[in-house]
Amino acid sequence: MTNPSKGMQDNQEQLFKTLKLYIPDLWSAKAHSASFQNTRSGYLRDRISMLAIVWGILIILWVPFDLIFLSDSQGIEIAISRVALAAYLFTIAKYNNRQTSLKKAQWCMTLMVAGLNLFYLYSMQVLDFPNGNSGIEYGYTLLPILHVAILTILPVTIKESLGLLFITAVTQLFVEFQADRLLTPENLADYWLQNVLAMMVIWSQLSKLYMLMRLYRQATLDPLTGIYNRRMLLQLANKSISHCEIKGQPFSVLIFDIDKFKRINDTWGHGAGDKVLRGFANFMQSKIRKTDLFGRYGGEEFILFLPRCNSDMAEKIAERMLRYIRQLDLPIGYGETKLKITTCIGISTYSSGDTLSSMIERADRALYECKDSGRDCSRFHPVGFRYQGNERRKAIA
Ligand SMILES: Nc1nc2c(ncn2[C@@H]2O[C@H](COP(=O)(O)OP(=O)(O)OP(=O)(O)O)[C@@H](O)[C@H]2O)c(=O)[nH]1
Incomplete structure (x- = not known):
């Protein structure tokens, strides 16, 4: 007869061991072995380039809407900045493809997020920091939500994730402050939504990183001793x-x-x-x-x-x-x-x-x-x- 309390104790020990093994790995890339860093940088590189290209194309596709729905001068200014952003994203995709180190992939990721936020900041300035939550301008104020959502694709650590979200949060708070709507009820509801979204994004990123690590460990380590196979x-x-x-x-x-x-x-x-x-x-x-x-x-x-x-x-x-x-x-x-x-x-x-x-x-x-x-x-x-x-x-x- 197996002892149920012994089984539970074994399960708890196993869970504790798994957490001890994975938490430092999920927190920061510093805990990763050089060979895993190398593998992850290749994985990240592919995703960053793909994301930069897809986002660059999508951002240009919105140009007709700028020109149709915004006033002439605003539409042209935002359309030009869209084309500039797309060119910037394509350049990142090209540069990123040539790099091999994890550090460079992290830089490309940061530059991409910083570029998206600069575009958001600039659009808001052109639209004179719109205050309402209706009308065509409202669509532009939702950009940070999209920027957070696209990060789901990247298998990044908690530290990297918080860094990227921080850039977006600071930009957004600055815009809200400029628009004089930092603490309006509508905005508080938006913050709440964004925080929930950010948590889902971090969860999804960590699940990807965890899975990548598990597969990597299974493929490279000896199951009995835990050293290289x-x-x-x-x-x-x-x-x-x-x-x-x-x-x-x-x-x-x-x-x-x-x-x-x-x-x-x-x-x-x-x-x-x-x-x-x-x-x-x-x-x-x-x-x-x-x-x-x-x-x-x-x-x-x-x-x-x-x-x-x-x-x-x-x-x-x-x-x-x-x-x-x-x-x-x-x-x-x-x-x-x-x-x-x-x-x-x-x-x-x-x-x-x-x-x-x-x-x-x-x-x-x-x-x-x-x-x-x-x-x-x-x-x-x-x-x-x-x-x-x-x-x-x-x-x-
Ligand atoms: N427990 C255990 N035994 C293993 C494992 N892999 C191989 N072995 C055993 O290791 C033993 C190796 O035996 P031998 O090759 O005769 O080597 P040895 O007994 O060390 O003799 P010498 O090398 O000549 O000193 C075999 O009995 C294998 O079954 C393993 O993962 N776990």
């Missing part, structure tokens, strides 16, 4: 190696394999084995630099990529890691029982003409030399070195 690890390593190659910096690879791991599974069960893998991954993450890349290569094998690290440094790091790992006590979920583990570490370092695949292959052979030498040690294999012991397999990178 093999695909993501190799993708990031490839980028990092090209970067080091261009800058003439060294690059090293360390493959870790937990010794006699099968015995842990056979003795304590797979659940305990999983806890050991999780504990090991957490521990390793606490020991590496921000620029290092660590992930699960498969089973009980993990890889640490070390940009800007030559063979001497890599060997020293491997020896230090071996020492740390020997001191580790990993809980396995059976009361106070904790297990000790040891690892083998195969090392290789980039040489001209190397590929990620060839480096991993050398590190993998070095790893198997460790296995043949009694385990709990590290080995470095330079280019051209051929280990004569048991050949096991070719690493496929």
Whole structure:
């Protein structure tokens, strides 16, 4: 029989964990990993460009109405500013398409919202800050509502969202003040509506961001340990190696394999084995630099990529890691029982003409030399070195 209160407690714990994981991510882009920032900036870029183009076209389509319904001089002035706004939005779309960084996408987004608000401000000035809530001018006073509504399309963080809404709110309050209708009952009703709309917009934006993050996590992280999965690890390593190659910096690879791991599974069960893998991954993450890349290569094998690290440094790091790992006590979920583990570490370092695949292959052979030498040690294999012991397999990178 399952215990319902235990089930509820598990659910609460799960919810608490999810909130703890996602709230910082939903609040600010600073909490995001560099690779997620990169993915989101691509996603944002596409939407900003599309929005700027669609809005640019829609804004021009309204020109005949300006000319028909407004007085001659007002109609012409607003029509010209519409064309200018459309040109500005098309320029943003073009510039934004060429950018890759998240910062630039955020700038384009801010410039777009600022442009829309400037247009609103200018239209109100041309219309002499209309005071009534009827007549053709009333349609123009609704622009901020439209500006808020179009933001639903963007998967932005709470901080970014509040920034964009702030620009719109300040512009609108300034206009209301100029029109001498800051606190009229009609306006208070409008503010109320806009706040409800703004909340729905933030909700929708956060749902998009949350979904994007979930899918990204599922596609790039190993579900058991929460560190990079093999695909993501190799993708990031490839980028990092090209970067080091261009800058003439060294690059090293360390493959870790937990010794006699099968015995842990056979003795304590797979659940305990999983806890050991999780504990090991957490521990390793606490020991590496921000620029290092660590992930699960498969089973009980993990890889640490070390940009800007030559063979001497890599060997020293491997020896230090071996020492740390020997001191580790990993809980396995059976009361106070904790297990000790040891690892083998195969090392290789980039040489001209190397590929990620060839480096991993050398590190993998070095790893198997460790296995043949009694385990709990590290080995470095330079280019051209051929280990004569048991050949096991070719690493496929
Ligand atoms: N619990 C658990 N076990 C896994 C997981 N992935 C792979 N394994 C197990 O890891 C074990 C690896 O066994 P081997 O390849 O023989 O390696 P080993 O026992 O560490 O032996 P050496 O590497 O030679 O020291 C197998 O029993 C796999 O079933 C996992 O996600 N969770």
